[in-house]
Amino acid sequence: MGRLLRSRAAGEPTDRHTVGVEALHRAVFELSGSTEPSVRAAAGSGAELPEPLGSYAASVRDRSYRITDTDLAGLTAAGLSDDAIFEITIAAAVGAALQRLDAGMRAIRGRG
């Protein structure tokens, strides 16, 4: 997703949502919170995380329809606060979505 954000030239018709996307990216991945930005980055990209966090982030990215109360209870039992769960969930969802946008934008630019 970093590549996406860096590769856009300003002023092209295809760039009209760039500012909004970058603002969302900064908020989710760079602001201070209950979790370290590095943990949120891993949740968004699929890099390794300790369990049960890693499995949960993967579920959000790849099969969110299977997430149950039991999954969240497992995170709580592992010591994660509601705020940490909130942040990790959003980071995983936004990371997965930006990865997909990046794939589409690269194909438009002929680099797919």
Add this chain to the structure above:
Amino acid sequence: MRPAVLEDGHRLRARIFIHLVRALSRQRIDPVVQMAMYRPRFFGDPFFILGPEVLRGPSYWTPAEREYLAVFTSRLNECPFCVRMHTETTRVESGGMIDVNDSGSMRPEVAAILPLLEKVTRTPDQVASADVDAVRAAGVPDEGIVDALHVNLIFNIMNRLANAFDFSWDSEEQVRVGAKVIHRISYRLPRVLTASRT
């Protein structure tokens, strides 16, 4: 909705708004709005700036077509919560002209963008220039392809959040009221609800 902090952890101005909506509309507030008002600086504020721009701002696609693209992505991501609302918003925004189950009710350009959106959503690693060329060949300009990818972005985010946070609708009436509100305000929440803490 889960975790519990999304039900009862809001700051005062959001709590007041949640109660006001319930009192005036006799419906629970839209879960997406309720979630967005929790620690808005982290997600809700930037999301509710980008979302209205993508879904109702200048675009190659009509608002109704964008609502249909929302349904399409939400089906791929198996998000019944978003499918239900955006089926209704497609009906409202198209004046009943677009049937989400009948591709013949849409411009051919809409059908032409769907294979790309499906590939981007399901197998992003396999998306290639040829997939975009096929959409261009159907007459969709690059601007339209970019616009559709951003609708896809919004719902690739929200489908995952709705599933993980267990969003649900109480009734068909809540969906109908919600779609009317979306139509009236074009997804634009009052900034006071999502603006950062001072």
